[in-house]
Amino acid sequence: MLEATELPAGQGNAIGVTLGLLGDEWSLLILREALLGASRFVDWRARLPISNAVLTARLNRLTEAGLFVRGNGYRLTERGADVWAILLSIWAWEDRWVSSHVERLPGRVHRLCGKPFDPVLVCSACDTPVLANDRSLEGGFGPSGSWERCVPAAATRRRSAGAEAGFFPETNALIGNRWSAALVGAAFQGVHRFSDFQRCLNSSPTMVADRLRTLHTLGVLTDDYRLTAKGVAFFPVVMCLVGWAQRWYRAADGPALVYRHAPCGADFVAALDCSSCGDRLARKDVLPTS
Template sequence: MLGLLGDEWTLLVLQQALLGATRYGDFRSGLPISDAVLTNRLRTLTAEGLLERRVYQKNPPRAEYLTTPRSRSLWPMLVSIWAWERRWVSDHVPALPAMRHTACDAEFAPQVICRACGEPASDKDVVAQWGPSGTWARSIPAVTTRRRSGSAEAGMFPQTMSVLGNRWGFAILVAAFVGFSRFTDFQTQLAAPPGSVADRLSIFVANGVLVAADNRYRLTEKGRGLFAVIITALQWAQRWFEAPEGPAVELAHTACGRRFTAGLTCDQCGGRLRGSQVARS
């Protein structure tokens, strides 16, 4: 998951695909992206089963890129990103549209619940531990991803992309959620280059996701608001990249004492959300 989604251009291309882009020109006009980078990301996403390449014209050859069950099941993560940006990032120009729940026809924000008990859940009552296939070393991809260059305003979720669109950044944020706070802990546990850790921590502090005090980096309320993004990304990864020996991470909901699986509900009507029921307002 980090290898695929820990890349800003990949996230932006998937975002456009889930918003309806299918042809090369759609992606090219919707993103400030070079032909070489777009071609590379489309090829990778097709090879990984996130997009399906379908030829619609033979002379001259033309193809479209369609979403698959694997990419469509990313909707909880992208909806969570959308909600977080609307709540915490006020400088979008133009402003991000609100989300409408078509089942109740109300503007809404998604709420995380525990599927086992149906009650609201947050990072304060969800406990994580490594499962049979989980370690920090195994969870960090060896491939190096490059930060997206160009306008910081590209895409619908520019601040989320600057926070999560990097494999080390995503891992550091997860580590912060499970209790890491010192620079040396992030660096040694993740076996990350010190420069990469320093760069990511400075971005988190600048964006108000972490606050630095007493030689520690702690999550702010804005940072804790990313819980829904992290947990939905984790569930997507464990669904589509299952290890033979078992899950990488095991979650428990302390409020009910059972295994935790996240669900999203509408904060207006309380109904369970479906991707097909989420629209721009």
């Protein structure tokens, strides 16, 4: 069950495939509810303001992609359950930085220490916290990495007009649009000039200007296109997405992103620690509180 899916050389890489799959608010919400116990069609219908048609389409898509297996309802596979770290990072970021939720987000308690906590992004090899701007990660694009191959193909995207659930409103604005996601990725790679963003995306100036304006309005980029504190704080979401992507999808021509954690010298693999006790977080130890 721990098998990664092989992707053909020269096509969309692990990041592009993952953004096409998880860069969608309904899919994230369906997975969140599955982690909280939903497994039958009626469970999601009762918990989310989602139509039958949208729920059916998303469940089919997530099942095809190996995140669910069908049997008596839908059961999360190891690949599906492994999105917990992405969802936990989104939850913590929205909780701290976004006020426009349709529902109040619950708090979080770490089962092992019994305290409320935030997830802290660390290097899995040496357990040191990693910040977006501390320059501790060296590297970047690997053999299958390029802007083109990280952006999900338009043809694989569903219409997202109906996907305005408002549960993760700003996360959806950042990663639920292929161009926004690419701009966020570029900003984390240090890009901050308009012409460089345009070159990375190979898109029209109008499109790039429009997307940059959105990120500015959300408070993620400054006037001169640098990441704000809110933008920097989104880094754990990005790195957990990258980690999941590269655990479960493998391009025949090599990884999309390769990072080394300079302080310890290990290949960087993202992990999350508890901010209260410092222990490594595991999926089963994260408890929501009402």
